[in-house]
Amino acid sequence: MSAAAIDHPFFTKLVGDEEAAALFSVEAEVDALLRFELALARAESRHGIIPAEAVPAIEAALNGFTPDVEAIATGLGNDGVVIPALLKQLRAKLSDDLRPHLHFGAxxxxxxxxxxxxxxxxxxxxxxxxxxxxxxxxxxxxxxxxxxxxxxxxxxxxxxxxxxxxxxxxxxxxxxxxxxxxxxxxxxxxxLHLGGAAGTLEKFDGKGNLVAADMAAELKLRPVDQPxxxxxxxxxxxxxxxxxxxxxxxxxxxxxxxxxxxxxxxxxxxxxxxxxxxxxxxxxxxxxxxxxxxxxxxxxxxxxxxxxxxxxxxxxxxxxxxxxxxxxxxxxxxxxxxxxxxxxxxxxxxxxxxxx
Structure with missing residues (x-):
């Protein structure tokens, strides 16, 4: 049962919409987040920011990933955002030497x-x-x-x-x-949103705009000059x-x-x-x-x-x-x-x- 009428099991037929609501489901959000992480790794690899061998491992970790939703929810309750808990689960699928390359600079x-x-x-x-x-x-x-x-x-x-x-x-x-x-x-x-900790792309060795352009092309989004x-x-x-x-x-x-x-x-x-x-x-x-x-x-x-x-x-x-x-x-x-x-x-x- 939901506190919001728009997705309440009773009221959704009256004031809700299943097709639109699906865009904001856990599955849709996690899928979109994984698309971001994969596009980021690929673009960073192309520009020498992370090693090329990290990409296949990151792809393997993301493919078929099933999140522990309860753990992510607990993490969000603590951190205010979903990403730290999600990354913890994803990095557990990578070797110690490759873990830092996932989400690098973002x-x-x-x-x-x-x-x-x-x-x-x-x-x-x-x-x-x-x-x-x-x-x-x-x-x-x-x-x-x-x-x-x-x-x-x-x-x-x-x-x-x-x-x-x-x-x-x-x-x-x-x-x-x-x-x-x-x-x-x-x-x-x-x-496309890519700015790093404070919007300065400080970890991208001057190649942040190149990485952003590559990611935008892959994700079919528009790159912008400033985050x-x-x-x-x-x-x-x-x-x-x-x-x-x-x-x-x-x-x-x-x-x-x-x-x-x-x-x-x-x-x-x-x-x-x-x-x-x-x-x-x-x-x-x-x-x-x-x-x-x-x-x-x-x-x-x-x-x-x-x-x-x-x-x-x-x-x-x-x-x-x-x-x-x-x-x-x-x-x-x-x-x-x-x-x-x-x-x-x-x-x-x-x-x-x-x-x-």
Whole structure:
């Protein structure tokens, strides 16, 4: 059982998303961390920073590695980061003379931030695909029902009749812009992090940028001139885009819920939630959840902006806050897109209710 509704066994079908949540599982995180360590060893070997014979041994230690999760959890509780306990298990698979060459010159944040970047790159692909699905579903809805006349409302009061396409485009056009924002922000998220203890690459014998470039090419990430241990604007910008996406979907959900009210009746729901007391009801559950997820992400976004304030060259407090918030925002966004796509395919416009 989880303390967070988004991955609670009951609530995950309502507000969670299994595919997105898998990107933040223990298995996904460890796999990404091992990819970092292997890419680091290979690049360092190519530039003479560690001996070439260390690489096959490191590859063998990493291949098929099964972590002792409980030991890593205990280590994280003591150290505040997962890397020391993970390295202890990995180095136990190496000979004494080769152990120092694993993770040489790197710091915990290099590995953790790069592992996050690898998983966020996958998250961006997932979210982009789902954005496309929602946009396509809304386009199909416009093609079918766009000419239907419905009542326009201003300040929650009936105004004048408008074509349904007027409402549909107010749902789809923001998503087109959100999709462009998501693509743009990817350049600041899919970044290789390599700086060493204080961001100076002091153990790389002047070859740190070469090592970073090689690692970035292998991991399909972007190298940057200066490590971003405390420069979190890119991560915060990504979180902002997530909140904008769910906000756009929340507007869609809010409109559908209002138009599906019995006394309005301008939208018909093909599916809906049941009631334990009133079996005649068809509750607009997906539309309501879109509003909830929009407000959820908007609330968490404030915390992500707080996490931009990293003190000096490294922060523990701000960094840990980021870990707690960002995965939930990604999962919430994926869930909202999944729900919105289904909702768009299961509504139809009935036309204006002249009694309104």
């Amino acid at each position: 710091t915990s944040q290099d590995a953790i931030d790069t592992a996050l970047a690898l998983r966020l790159a996958k998250a961006i692909v997932l979210l982009d695909e789902r954005l496309e699905q929602v946009i396509n579903a809304l386009d199909a809805l416009e093609d079918r029902d766009g000419a239907v006349e419905v009542m326009g409302h201003t300040r929650m009061q009936a105004a004048i009749p408008v074509a349904a396409r007027r409402k549909i485009r107010s749902w789809s056009d923001p998503l087109l812009r959100d999709r462009a924002r998501l693509k743009a922000v990817g350049t600041d998220v899919e970044v 971003r241990h405390t420069e979190r604007d890119g991560i915060a910008a990504f979180a902002s885009v997530l909140s904008l996406i769910t906000g756009s979907l929340g507007k869609f959900g809010q409109d559908v819920a209002l138009m599906a009210q019995n006394e309005v009746g301008e939208i018909n729901l093909a599916t809906g939630g049941g009631s334990s007391a009133m079996p005649h009801k068809k509750n607009p559950v997906p539309a309501e959840v879109l509003v909830t997820l929009a407000r959820f992400n908007a609330t968490l976004l404030s915390g992500m902006h707080h996490s931009v304030v990293h003190e000096n060259e490294r922060s523990g407090a701000a960094w840990t806050l980021e870990w707690m918030l960002l995965p939930q925002m990604v999962v919430a966004t994926a869930a909202a897109l999944r729900l919105a796509s289904n909702l768009a395919q299961n509504i139809s416009f009935n036309g204006v209710n002249r009694s309104v």
